[in-house]
Amino acid sequence: LGPVIETELDWSNLEIQTFVDGEPRRNGNTRDMLHKIPEIIEYVSDVWTLLPGDVIMTGTPAGPGGFLDGQTIDIMIEGIGTLSNPAKNRV
Numbered sequence: 001l002g003p004v005i006e007t008e009l010d011w012s013n014l015e016i017q018t019f020v021d022g023e024p025r026r027n028g029n030t031r032d033m034l035h036k037i038p039e040i041i042e043y044v045s046d047v048w049t050l051l052p053g054d055v056i057m058t059g060t061p062a063g064p065g066g067f068l069d070g071q072t073i074d075i076m077i078e079g080i081g082t083l084s085n086p087a088k089n090r091v
Contacts, residue, residue: 001055001083004080004081006079006080009079009080011030011037012030012031012036012037013029013030013031014029014030014077014078014079014080015027015028015029015076015077015078016028016029016030016060016061016075016076016077016078017075017076018060018061018063018073018074018075018076019073019074019076020067020071020072020073020074021071021072022072022074025063026060026061026062026063027061027063028060028061028062028063029061032061033058035058040056040058041056044056060075067087068087068089069087069088069089070086070087070088071086071087072084072085072086072087073085073086073087
């Protein structure tokens with residue numbers, strides 16, 4: 001998770017881009033999600049009690065996947081910014 005949690009964002013139409021070592025890998029938009037954010041929250045809250053601070057994470061837009069150890073993955077979400085993480089293969 002990044003340093004920012006945006007509470008006033010319109011989640012229904014956000015561009016999402018994924019870069020691996022600076023190269024574009026995936027592009028998508030929240031409007032194209034198979035399950036919309038309210039549906040996901042409803043489903044999860046039916047199974048678990050959500051408490052303040054809980055986070056629900058989803059997958060990424062369709063596209064080629066897989067990362068190699070040491071690669072840098074950048075996720076850019078419109079209106080939020082970029083989150084960068086190194087890939088780490090675990091045995």
